[in-house]
Every structure is written in structure tokens, then in C-alpha cells.
Amino acid sequence: MIAWSPTCGDVDVDVERSKFVNLLNRTEAGRVIRHLTGHSYHRRHEYLCGNCEHVECRLRGQGIETPEHLISQCVKLEHHRMEIFSGDDMDDPP
Numbered sequence: 343m344i345a346w347s348p349t350c351g352d353v354d355v356d357v358e359r360s361k362f363v364n365l366l367n368r369t370e371a372g373r374v375i376r377h378l379t380g381h382s383y384h385r386r387h388e389y390l391c392g393n394c395e396h397v398e399c400r401l402r403g404q405g406i407e408t409p410e411h412l413i414s415q416c417v418k419l420e421h422h423r424m425e426i427f428s429g430d431d432m433d434d435p436p
């Protein structure tokens with residue numbers, strides 16, 4: 343079982359909507375939490391940590407490489423989004 347504080351730094355955690363994390367294994371849960379909190383290995387975070395000189399998306403160079411960009415904006419990942427979220431409204435996540 344995964345437990346964490348309802349608030350984590352500058353990230354507000356919606357406990358009710360976060361219960362799906364309990365269904366994931368440790369590796370999957372770690373990836374999801376790092377992605378949702380912005381502490382994953384995308385360029386913006388690496389830039390803020392001093393590990394990278396650029397924040398532009400490495401896939402196309404259009405837009406800042408953030409979790410939001412990769413999930414909902416990156417044109418290079420559009421095909422994958424269609425496969426995974428086909429028909430779902432990205433403005434109103436489950």
C-alpha cells in the first residue's frame with residue numbers, strides 16, 4: 343500500500359483520485375508519482391537540477407519538455423496518445 347501526505351511540496355494530491363496508484367506495482371507507482379509531481383527525468387526538471395542546458399523537448403524541439411507537454415501537447419507523441427487515450431477528452435481526465 344502506498345501512503346503519502348495529502349500535500350507534497352507545491353503539489354496538491356487529490357487523495358480520492360489518487361487511489362489508482364495502490365493498484366500499481368512499485369516500479370509503475372514510482373514512475374507515475376515522479377511524472378505527476380514533475381520530478382521525473384524530463385528536461386525541465388533536469389535543467390532545474392543543473393543537469394541539462396536546454397528545456398526544449400528533445401523529440402521535436404517545440405515546447406518545453408514537461409510532463410504536461412509529453413502527455414498532452416507533444417506532436418511527436420500524438421500517435422501514441424491516440425492509441426492510449428482514443429476517444430477520451432484530455433481536458434477532463436478521469
Ligand SMILES: [Zn+2]
Nearest residue numbers: 399401402416
Ligand atoms: Zn515534444
